[in-house]
Amino acid sequence: MxxxxxxxxxxxxxxxxxxxxxxxxxxxxxxxxxxxxxxxxxxxxxxxxxxxxxxxxxxxxxxxxxxxxxTADEARRLADRLLAHAAAAEGETHAQAAALAVDLTRRAERFLARHETRRDELRVEARHAAADEPAGRAALIVTVTTPPSLSAERRNALRALLRREIQRNPACRAVLVHVEVVSGGPS
Known part of the structure; x- marks a missing residue:
């Protein structure tokens, strides 16, 4: 992120x-x-x-x-803790959004590893917005930028995987979540 x-x-x-x-x-x-x-x-x-x-x-x-x-694992653990503390400083909705973004990042990393694609060009960005309907409900827009070497077919599969994860995640009940999966550029 x-x-x-x-x-x-x-x-x-x-x-x-x-x-x-x-x-x-x-x-x-x-x-x-x-x-x-x-x-x-x-x-x-x-x-x-x-x-x-x-x-x-x-x-x-x-x-x-x-x-x-x-190490890469230590950096991820540090990032998890930083995000958790940042979310706690911002409030509960932000905490849920940060936790969801971390979870989606892990899912995307595992997906790329399964398909033997380098993860170092993976970027996940989450931003808040106000949802139009229902009024007052928070919205989270998650943009996942994949390495350029990932095919369009696999990007679509990753998008479907992340959407299923969002539907299963209880934290998403209070927040509308939209996921965009885009390529990092030409391969």
């Missing part, structure tokens, strides 16, 4: 950042803190691995840069 404020443009980062960075994003908080989130490959190890890192930029009052590295 793409947190609000996350973008692909990144100013110069501290020199302590690993040289094997393949992708990075920047997030600036409302209080001015800037975080760098990135992916790095550790190919020189006996067991090559991909890692996700999180760091902060130095500010005048800081003594050192915060830098942490996570």
């Amino acid at each position: 793409t947190p609000q404020g996350l973008n692909s443009r990144l100013p110069d980062t501290p020199s302590r950042e690993p040289e094997a960075v393949s992708r990075r994003d920047a997030l600036r908080t409302t209080c001015g803190r800037e975080f760098t989130i990135g992916t790095l490959r550790l190919d020189r190890l006996s067991h090559p691995a991909g890692r996700v890192f999180l760091s902060t930029r130095l500010r005048p009052e800081d003594r050192e840069v915060f830098w942490a590295s996570f």
Whole structure:
């Protein structure tokens, strides 16, 4: 999922950042803190691995840069916890929406793994809207962007799978949910 404020443009980062960075994003908080989130490959190890890192930029009052590295599973668990806390801060409807978005992300990841499609280009974004009918009911629009290599037939199958999941999910009874599954670009 793409947190609000996350973008692909990144100013110069501290020199302590690993040289094997393949992708990075920047997030600036409302209080001015800037975080760098990135992916790095550790190919020189006996067991090559991909890692996700999180760091902060130095500010005048800081003594050192915060830098942490996570396995993909650890990063997903951290993201789950961040989403849960963010949802709790926003209220119950947002908590249900965040939980649903996390669940749909997991379902989409499993679907791609089953079809031997790389998951690193998968993006799931959830946004709130006001539903027209019934009045006052919250609506959630979930956009799933698949890797370009996923065929139209499999995108349709993924859309059907996610819609079935929404129908089964009790959290969706209070929220109208619309799922869009789109390709990330030309294959």
